[in-house]
Amino acid sequence: MINFSLIVEEFRNELISLSSDLRDDIKDALLQDGLDFIEGSKADLERWSNLFAAGQLSREELEWLLRSKRDLVEMEALKQKGLALARIDRYRNAVTQSALNAVFKGIS
Amino acid sequence: MSDVRTWYVYWLSRITAGLVFIALLSLGCAPSIALYSERAYDQAVTLKASSLRLMDRAVEPYNDHEQSIESLLFEMDKAYEYARGRPANELSTRQWEILRDPDRHLLGGFIRRWEEQETLSPFFISEAKEQVGHAFDTVIGLESGKIRPSEVN
Numbered sequence: 001m002i003n004f005s006l007i008v009e010e011f012r013n014e015l016i017s018l019s020s021d022l023r024d025d026i027k028d029a030l031l032q033d034g035l036d037f038i039e040g041s042k043a044d045l046e047r048w049s050n051l052f053a054a055g056q057l058s059r060e061e062l063e064w065l066l067r068s069k070r071d072l073v074e075m076e077a078l079k080q081k082g083l084a085l086a087r088i089d090r091y092r093n094a095v096t097q098s099a100l101n102a103v104f105k106g107i108s
Numbered sequence: 109m110s111d112v113r114t115w116y117v118y119w120l121s122r123i124t125a126g127l128v129f130i131a132l133l134s135l136g137c138a139p140s141i142a143l144y145s146e147r148a149y150d151q152a153v154t155l156k157a158s159s160l161r162l163m164d165r166a167v168e169p170y171n172d173h174e175q176s177i178e179s180l181l182f183e184m185d186k187a188y189e190y191a192r193g194r195p196a197n198e199l200s201t202r203q204w205e206i207l208r209d210p211d212r213h214l215l216g217g218f219i220r221r222w223e224e225q226e227t228l229s230p231f232f233i234s235e236a237k238e239q240v241g242h243a244f245d246t247v248i249g250l251e252s253g254k255i256r257p258s259e260v261n
Contacts, residue, residue, distance in 0.1 A: 048235065056231045064221065065232075068213035068239040075203055075214075075246040082199040082250040085140035089255055103123065 011038045011073045018081045026084045037076050041069060142197035144254035151187040152251060156244035158183070159215050163237050166218075166228040177219060184208045184215070203247045207240075214243045 015034045019027040048065055051057040057065070162180055165173050188204040191197055206212050210220040218236050222228055228236075 044235075044238070051231060051235070056229075057235070058229075058232075061229070061232045061235075064213055064217070065235055065239065068217070068236065071206055071212050071214050071217075072239055072243055072246075075206060075243050078199045078203050079246040079250040079253075082141055083253040085199075086254050089140050090259070093255070093260060 008035070008038050010070070011035075011077070014074060015077050015080070018077050019084070022081075022084055023088075026088065030080045030084050033080050034077060038073065041073075044069065139196050139255075141199065141254060142194045143260065144251060144256050145194065148187070148191060148194075148200070149248065149251045151183075151190065152244060152247045155180075155183060155187060156241065156248065159244065160237055160241055163218060163233055163240065166222045166233050167230055169226055170223045171226075177222075181208070181219070200247065200250055203243075203250065207243055207247065213239075215240050 011034060012031070015031050016027075019030050022030065045066075048057060048062055052059070052062045158180055162173070162176055165176070170177070184204070184207070188201070188208060191201045191204050194200075207214050208216040210216040218240060
């Protein structure tokens, strides 16, 4: 039987580790997006269990797929962190633009 | 005349201070992540399609498709090296590393398994394709979420 709670916990730890250098509000958003992703994986895990029980997947194949899920979790966490960093850059660009606008308004 | 001079010096100093402030603001804010690259996006999309198509062939002997496999792995290497060469692109680079690593369990691992097992079962291939497809989607999703060069000041 696949321990889904363990997978969720592992993923949460992965996300926390990856987001340690981000602001709290961005960290929270990243964690929530990530947890939504892993909840969506529950159907995969259930299907694999059923395929294994029906003899259509070997034990080795099941183990491989579980490890692939773990790798996919890491890929998703990297994506979420990257999107959070892009949001930070967009905010910084907006602040710089506002400052520029204020200076040029002051000139005119 | 001295009023004009005073006015001139006053405004020049204010404008200079403002521009220095903006310059410092910009310099202190190096990008957190690489800008969007059309080339990187195209690479990821093309390699996703090629990889999934090749995975379907794993019901047949590995040796029958060795050339296609080598060709795909070469393209993966190129995508990885391109990602690695871009500044502030560590996250995307790490994604490519995981995807192509034969010791992991995505595309690189699938190809190794195919080589070791000679052929793979249709059920396993179908499930593995889902995972590899989603993995490529994370690469594509990250790239498309980056800031376009046209958005930068």
